[in-house]
Structure formats: C-alpha cells, structure tokens
Amino acid sequence: MVPPTVSTILSSIAARRTIYNLKPVLPTGINLKDVQKIIQAIIKDTPTAFNSQPNRALILTGEAHRKIWEQVTDSIEAESGKKRPASVKNEAFGSVIFLTDDQTTENLQAKFPAWAAFFPTFASHASGAAQISSWTTLEAAGLGCHLQHYNGYIKAALGSKIPSNWTVQAQLIFGVPKEQPGEKTYIENEVKVISVL
Ligand SMILES: Cc1cc2nc3c(=O)[nH]c(=O)nc-3n(C[C@H](O)[C@H](O)[C@H](O)COP(=O)(O)O)c2cc1C
Known part of the structure; x- marks a missing residue:
C-alpha cells in the first residue's frame, strides 16, 4: 500500500496546471514572506x-514587477507579442525569476573537463527541477501560476540588478487564479518495467 503522503505528493503534482487568468493579489492567509520562504527552501x-x-532566484512584485514587465512589453515589436507580458504586468501579483550562475558551471567545467559539455545542460535541468517544484508548491498553497x-x-530589463554572469532561465508568474x-x-x-532481457 502506498503511504498517504505519497498520494498527497501525486495529487499536488497533478493539481499543478497552467493558469493564465490571474488576479494581482495573494490568497487569504498567504503573504509575500511565505512565497519567499517556499522558493528559498526549494x-x-x-x-x-x-x-x-x-x-x-529572485521574486519581483509591486512596482518592480510592473516596471520590468512593462519594459519587456515595450521591447517586443509585434502587437500580438505584447499581449502576454502586458497581462503579466497587470494581472499577476509577482514573478519568480529563475537564473543560473555561469561561474558555477565554468568552475565545474575546469574541475571535470571530461564532462565539460554536459554542465550547461545540467544547470538548466537543475533550474527546471526548481521551477516545477516551485510551481507545484505555490499552486498547493492556493496560488495560480504560469511559466x-x-x-x-528579462535579463536586459534587470540590467545591473543581477550579476552579468547569471543566465535567466524562466519566469514563474503568480497571483490568485480567476x-x-x-x-x-x-x-x-x-x-x-523490464526485469528480464
Ligand atoms: C519546460 C517548459 C516550458 C514551458 N514554456 C512555456 C512558455 O514559454 N509559455 C507558456 O505560456 N507556457 C509554457 N509552458 C507551459 C506548458 O505549455 C504547459 O505546462 C503544458 O501545456 C501543460 O499544461 P499544464 O501546465 O496545464 O499541465 C512550459 C512548460 C514547460 C514544462
């Protein structure tokens, strides 16, 4: 028999879905510090x-979230391409920006030259793992998210707010699902299952 904790984990994995239609607030009982703690732990x-x-990772909210996403919207030429970042700016409470430190990858490449070609991929795998765990956990906390x-x-809009050797990997947009x-x-x-060949 599978222990109940496993069912809870599987239910949370299944409940993680893309929700684009958001309100720029947090669910009752959850504050920004809680969101920060969740992302920090992950x-x-x-x-x-x-x-x-x-x-x-960093969390953008309030004026910073709106400014960065306005800059993203303004940087896109095609009118049709502006729709999503404009909705992120106006309808989401915040965005988690996932990044990886290229210096860490370069240090690994120097230390293990035989594996050098794999390390950039491994860094994005590790970022992806953090993205999906964050998405699953925030939705379990009652938020709505999309990736x-x-x-x-985002890198251009953040400018000197992040070190130049950090690569932006993804943005998890969050609010209350509408x-x-x-x-x-x-x-x-x-x-x-293969147990005999
Ligand atoms: C690696 C990855 C990249 C994704 N990139 C985007 C994206 O750039 N824009 C977007 O709107 N959704 C993006 N998605 C969301 C997928 O389209 C979505 O997860 C998929 O259609 C399944 O729907 P669900 O999230 O409701 O289960 C991405 C999802 C994953 C896992």
Missing part, C-alpha cells in the same frame, strides 16, 4: 550536478 533542496548549486521564457528581455485550468489531453504513454 532553491536550497533542489539537487544539482555534483552538488554545485548553480540555481539562483514564461522572456529570458533575454479560472479553473483548461481541459488537458494525455497520450498513451505506459511506463514499462
């Missing part, structure tokens, strides 16, 4: 290649 406990810990990749625009997630379809995708 950045700390997410495994990384050789325990190198390249993950970095975006305006990486170059809608239920849309219907999702699944492919047939059985996990086979």
